[in-house]
Amino acid sequence: HSVAILGAPFSKGQKRRGVEHGPKAIRDAGLVERLSNLDYAVHDFGDLTFKHLEKDEHFMHVPFPRTVGRANQLLSGAMSGAVGAGHTCIMLGGDHSLAIGSVDGHAQQCPDLCLIWVDAHADINTPLTSPSGNLHGQSVAFLLKDLQNKMPQVPGFSWMKPFLSARDLVYIGLRDVDPGEHIILKTLGIQYFSMRDIDRMGIQRVMEVTLDHLLARKQRPIHLSFDIDAFDPSLAPATGTPVNGGLTYREGIYVTEEIHNTGLLSVMDVVEVNPTLGATPEALEATTSLAVDVIASALGQTREGAHIAFPKIP
Ligand code: ARG
Ligand code: MN
Ligand code: MN
Ligand code: MN
Secondary structure, eight states: OEEEEEEEOOOTTSSOTTGGGHHHHHHHTTHHHHHHHTTOEEEEEEEOOOOOOSSOOOBTTBSSHHHHHHHHHHHHHHHHHHHHTTOEEEEEESOGGGHHHHHHHHHHHOTTOEEEEESSSOOOOOTTTOSSOOGGGTHHHHHBGGGGGGOOOOTTOTTOOOOBOGGGEEEEEEOOOOHHHHHHHHHHTOEEEEHHHHHHHOHHHHHHHHHHHHHSSOOOOEEEEEEGGGBOTTTOOSSSSOOSSOBOHHHHHHHHHHHHHHTOEEEEEEEOOOGGGOSSHHHHHHHHHHHHHHHHHHTTOOSSOOOOSSOOOO
16 A cells, blocks of 8 residues: 655744754664555655735734645645545644644545544644744644534634544543643543553553544544653753653554554554754654654554565575
């Protein structure tokens, strides 16, 4: 089968520049070769071209609303096209505001998709609850039907309508949740596994409950939105909002192995790799090769090894 790579060099969903170089850094770490070795036909669609809108005043304290809205509209169309063409898709960010367009475009083709959000953060602030104003901390609020009456009309987003139900979403890795976000998680009864839950239950049980929650009623396409800051900063230092106490390498890879094993992964986002925030070349290399590892694992690379269907021992 085939994998499409969509680069989204975009950073206006937050205030630190440099995350727009994420797609190039992840490609330079050998992504295409790794996926080809897994026997995929790799279609690299290259990078989308985003333009910064000149007249784009703050909305409340939210910066660049029209620029972020327009970028996500473009990404949504590209994602819809790539999924419609039958590819499993990898979206390389860029900041996490891009999940709005990525999930929206995916949903154009797969309206019954479910969403697994692996992140230190819940990214479920509304413009009214957000402490920072940054749209990369609000992506999920734009997607959720259940928050429609809490969301103001943000300029730049009239092209989309929220479509996701709270019960079709699971978080893994949370450890930096704002008070307004915590109210939303609790009020909507969203299934989440914080780092404390992972400490208590173990990652094996977390994945069992996650997949059961999303798939027990019905098998459906999975959208995996993977923020690299879900990993511990010792493993993924080159990111804009690192938080101590994150996923270990083995926990992160276990998550993606289990998702691969469902056979239902349809789109994966890998976001918030910021090459300019690697303090040393080694710190940057650690982050980008981790991004490649987690993508390869989601697409079927195994730790136990594998062989083609009916080979003989040579
Ligand atoms: N909760 C904070 C905010 O709303 C941080 C969000 C960080 N998000 C991210 N995608 N790294 O600004
Ligand atoms: Mn093709
Ligand atoms: Mn995050
Ligand atoms: Mn995020």
